[in-house]
Amino acid sequence: MQKIILAKTGNEAMALAMKQVNPDVVAAYPITPATEIVQIFSQYVADGEVKTEFVAVESEHSAMSACIGSAAAGARTMTGTSSQGLALMYEMIYIAAGLRLPIVMADVNRALSAPINIHCDHSDTMGCRDAGWIHIFSENAQEAYDSMIQAVRIAEHQDVRLPVMVTTDGFIISHGMERIDTLPDADVQSFIGKYDPMMHLLDVKKPFTVGAINLTDYYFEHRRAMVDAQNNALKVIKEVGQEFGKKFDTNYGLIEKYQLDDAEVAIVALGSTCGTSKVVIDKLRQQGVKAGLLKVRVFRPFPTEEIARALENIRTVAVLDRSDSVGGFGGPVFTEIRSALYGSAKKPQISGVVYGLGGREIDMEQIEGLFMDLKAGKVKADAVSYLGVRE
Amino acid sequence: MSELKKYKELALGGNIEKGGTAVDFKTGDWRSSRPIYHPENCIQCLFCWVYCPDSAVILKDGKVTGFNLDHCKGCGICAHECPGKKKVKAITMEEEVK
Amino acid sequence: MANLKELAARGDKFTGGHRACAGCGATIVARQALLAAGDKPVVTTCATGCLEVVSTIFPYTAWDVPFIHSAFENSAATISGVEAAYQSLKRQGTVTEDIRFMAFGGDGGTYDIGLQALSGAMERGHNMLYICYDNQAYMNTGIQRSSATPKGSSTTTSPNGKKIPGKVQFRKNLTEIMAAHGIPYVAQSVVGNWSDFTKKVEKALAKGGPAFIAILQPCRLGWGYPPELTAELGRLAVETNFWPLYEVEDGQYKLNHTPKERQPIDEWMFQQERFRHLKRPEHQAIIAQIQQDIDARWEQLNKKCSL
Numbered sequence: 001m002q003k004i005i006l007a008k009t010g011n012e013a014m015a016l017a018m019k020q021v022n023p024d025v026v027a028a029y030p031i032t033p034a035t036e037i038v039q040i041f042s043q044y045v046a047d048g049e050v051k052t053e054f055v056a057v058e059s060e061h062s063a064m065s066a067c068i069g070s071a072a073a074g075a076r077t078m079t080g081t082s083s084q085g086l087a088l089m090y091e092m093i094y095i096a097a098g099l100r101l102p103i104v105m106a107d108v109n110r111a112l113s114a115p116i117n118i119h120c121d122h123s124d125t126m127g128c129r130d131a132g133w134i135h136i137f138s139e140n141a142q143e144a145y146d147s148m149i150q151a152v153r154i155a156e157h158q159d160v161r162l163p164v165m166v167t168t169d170g171f172i173i174s175h176g177m178e179r180i181d182t183l184p185d186a187d188v189q190s191f192i193g194k195y196d197p198m199m200h201l202l203d204v205k206k207p208f209t210v211g212a213i214n215l216t217d218y219y220f221e222h223r224r225a226m227v228d229a230q231n232n233a234l235k236v237i238k239e240v241g242q243e244f245g246k247k248f249d250t251n252y253g254l255i256e257k258y259q260l261d262d263a264e265v266a267i268v269a270l271g272s273t274c275g276t277s278k279v280v281i282d283k284l285r286q287q288g289v290k291a292g293l294l295k296v297r298v299f300r301p302f303p304t305e306e307i308a309r310a311l312e313n314i315r316t317v318a319v320l321d322r323s324d325s326v327g328g329f330g331g332p333v334f335t336e337i338r339s340a341l342y343g344s345a346k347k348p349q350i351s352g353v354v355y356g357l358g359g360r361e362i363d364m365e366q367i368e369g370l371f372m373d374l375k376a377g378k379v380k381a382d383a384v385s386y387l388g389v390r391e
Numbered sequence: 392m393s394e395l396k397k398y399k400e401l402a403l404g405g406n407i408e409k410g411g412t413a414v415d416f417k418t419g420d421w422r423s424s425r426p427i428y429h430p431e432n433c434i435q436c437l438f439c440w441v442y443c444p445d446s447a448v449i450l451k452d453g454k455v456t457g458f459n460l461d462h463c464k465g466c467g468i469c470a471h472e473c474p475g476k477k478k479v480k481a482i483t484m485e486e487e488v489k
Numbered sequence: 490m491a492n493l494k495e496l497a498a499r500g501d502k503f504t505g506g507h508r509a510c511a512g513c514g515a516t517i518v519a520r521q522a523l524l525a526a527g528d529k530p531v532v533t534t535c536a537t538g539c540l541e542v543v544s545t546i547f548p549y550t551a552w553d554v555p556f557i558h559s560a561f562e563n564s565a566a567t568i569s570g571v572e573a574a575y576q577s578l579k580r581q582g583t584v585t586e587d588i589r590f591m592a593f594g595g596d597g598g599t600y601d602i603g604l605q606a607l608s609g610a611m612e613r614g615h616n617m618l619y620i621c622y623d624n625q626a627y628m629n630t631g632i633q634r635s636s637a638t639p640k641g642s643s644t645t646t647s648p649n650g651k652k653i654p655g656k657v658q659f660r661k662n663l664t665e666i667m668a669a670h671g672i673p674y675v676a677q678s679v680v681g682n683w684s685d686f687t688k689k690v691e692k693a694l695a696k697g698g699p700a701f702i703a704i705l706q707p708c709r710l711g712w713g714y715p716p717e718l719t720a721e722l723g724r725l726a727v728e729t730n731f732w733p734l735y736e737v738e739d740g741q742y743k744l745n746h747t748p749k750e751r752q753p754i755d756e757w758m759f760q761q762e763r764f765r766h767l768k769r770p771e772h773q774a775i776i777a778q779i780q781q782d783i784d785a786r787w788e789q790l791n792k793k794c795s796l
């Protein structure tokens with residue numbers, strides 16, 4: 001298998017993946033730090049490098065609305081956004097999932113206003129975590145590239161048929177230059193295969209109705225079916241990730257364990273923080289500290305069982321959240337993980353750590369400090385603290 | 392709809408898999424008055440047909456023959472729009488007796 | 490233009506069995522529009538509102554053409570996505586038919602919350618016909634005012650009260666806003682004139698490119714009148730010059746109907762509950778203002794049509 005090594009930012013990597021997927025339709029609207037994805041893709045269209053019909057809509061709400069129309073019409077459909085853009089789409093995000101349309105979206109994670117801020121945190125995508133979309137986080141540009149390609153297969157799988165968002169951390173990944181392995185166009189095409197839209201609106205000889213109103217008699221049933229689709233996705237994401245590994249050497253799963261099996265102290269994180277944490281863990285291991293990491297790659301569907309199994313034997317765990325559920329008990333990752341462990345016979349001491357809001361940097365020293373505090377029993381269990389804020 | 396379907400029996404995404412299924416839904420019992428057709432006064436202008444909001448004017452070979460009382464809601468538009476013959480209407484409305 | 494015999498031969502693509510009020514004008518719009526689209530395949534959408542709600546109560550749909558509803562403010566954006574898919578798949582040869590695209594929206598979904606999406610879609614130049622069925626209020630949610638609600642009208646959010654007699658503002662002229670987009674075809678039509686509407690739908694679809702038709706749609710519930718008057722009150726609105734029938738084709742204005750004798754506006758208003766409070770003598774000035782406004786707009790329109 002021949003790979004092409006390129007230097008790419010996260011945005012460039014995602015735009016390249018989109019080009020190689022060569023979707024039928026892209027409808028998108030610019031927003032920092034995702035703007036480049038839209039710009040680069042527009043250039044591909046202008047240069048005739050894709051067959052895509054590009055719809056330069058007048059808002060993100062219309063972007064997702066057009067994606068919904070397009071996907072219902074049987075076209076392979078993609079888009080990209082961030083933060084306020086995703087927030088403006090919110091209404092349509094639920095509708096895309098409810099209508100079971102396999103749209104693939106690149107979302108560059110950015111904080112939500114107010115105060116307005118263009119830097120990374122996960123508040124934007126976490127805000128729509130219950131909408132029915134599949135959420136895949138990326139540790140780096142390589143993963144973003146690989147996941148965008150896999151996302152097409154996952155979304156379109158007959159047992160899933162749900163939209164997928166692949167996210168990168170704003171600026172940290174989106175604008176950071178990395179060396180990535182890319183695939184030849186033909187390999188991407190053969191991996192994703194041909195799209196079978198099943199029923200679609202352009203099949204004019206078979207008229208049907210999309211988006212009908214449900215009264216109290218049917219709404220619940222239609223939402224219940226989405227739960228099955230999310231559960232099926234647990235299996236499908238792993239299958240697609242393994243097939244990707246078989247063909248292109250890198251396996252993907254729902255979670256990734258790093259030095260976790262024998263760890264005494266561990267952290268749980270999403271996105272780019274995982275990369276930083278791995279470096280810290282390597283250093284601590286050399287010093288004899290049994291530190292480990294659980295990386296959550298797929299946040300929806302939430303891999304409850306795998307996570308419980310991975311964490312139940314560890315003494316102390318801190319869950320890092322790059323978003324907060326203001327007024328709730330900790331960030332969304334903490335809440336989910338604590339709940340996942342509730343049924344385990346053995347449970348770790350667990351605490352929540354909210355960090356990095358609005359792009360506040362998290363460095364190796366802070367992560368190391370956190371590990372040392374965990375080891376020394378200085379982090380209060382069943383409590384939530386804020387790391388890196390002036391208190 | 393006799394029996395409500397279970398969630399696994401439904402089409403993906405809440406799609407209604409066929410067009411025009413509303414014909415199976417009866418709205419005729421909403422009526423408080425019903426249209427009566429008097430063919431002798433009818434000039435087959437089709438105004439009743441084109442303005443009926445419920446597609447309830449029955450045509451055979453392009454000619455009005457009566458009303459689909461499963462759907463007709465008794466609005467009276469057909470009668471109102473009917474020019475009839477020599478100012479005598481070919482449709483009149485009569486109170487529905489239940 | 491197809492005559493009634495030809496339309497009848499085509500058969501209905503919008504069926505009975507929907508749940509609209511008896512005498513609803515919105516369903517007349519949908520039915521006649523689909524009849525006018527003829528035998529050419531058409532894919533449709535409709536914004537949230539009366540027409541969509543009454544016609545798609547699961548598992549019953551009155552649409553016998555491919556139909557999608559997604560939300561309230563995005564009928565134009567949704568159909569532009571469908572049309573983009575068509576352009577792409579047609580170019581690639583996976584779709585071979587010649588398909589037309591039609592979006593419906595109420596006045597709320599068009600004049601107000603959906604104006605941005607409509608403007609965007611029209612500017613982008615999608616091959617689509619947008620039909621606004623204008624019943625002059627948010628009927629589906631219980632008759633609230635919109636920017637299409639005429640001055641003086643009592644709605645549940647511009648009620649006639651002790652201090653304020655119904656809606657204070659004049660209505661927005663959306664048709665002119667659409668004309669200002671410079672699209673190939675813009676027109677006003679009315680429920681109650683089937684041939685005018687049929688002609689306009691046919692023309693709009695045949696022209697290609699973005700097209701917009703605003704059709705005034707009497708609503709027996711929101712306007713407050715006996716249901717059999719739906720078509721007649723539409724025609725009377727035209728005879729008062731409140732709702733002129735005209736079209737703007739490639740920038741050329743054309744009046745389609747000039748009343749033999751312009752009827753005074755209160756002839757139309759006082760057949761409707763929503764204006765009844767204005768019958769009181771102290772409100773004569775409001776009626777006069779409304780009449781003045783109509784006459785001024787009519788004059789302006791005539792100037793544009795005689796250019």
Ligand SMILES: Cc1ncc(C[n+]2csc(CCOP(=O)(O)OP(=O)(O)O)c2C)c(N)n1
Pocket residue numbers: 515536537538539540561562594595596597598599624625626627628629630635
């Ligand atoms: C974003 C959003 N805001 C509000 C509503 C509630 N809503 C549904 S239909 C409607 C009014 C529709 O009015 P119009 O477009 O004039 O159509 P009509 O019901 O009069 O036919 C409103 C306010 C909604 N569905 N979505």
Ligand code: SF4
Pocket residue numbers: 425426442443444445446447448458462463464465466467468469470512
């Ligand atoms: S009364 Fe109304 S619904 Fe019944 S046939 Fe006449 S127009 Fe149609």
Ligand code: SF4
Pocket residue numbers: 432433434435436437438439440455469472473474475476480481482
């Ligand atoms: S409107 Fe009256 S005259 Fe015309 S076809 Fe109908 S029944 Fe006959």
Ligand code: SF4
Pocket residue numbers: 508509510512513514515516539540543624628629707708709710711
């Ligand atoms: S409220 Fe008006 S527009 Fe809505 S269904 Fe009734 S008559 Fe039609």
Ligand SMILES: [Mg+2]
Pocket residue numbers: 595596597622623624625626627628
């Ligand atoms: Mg309305």
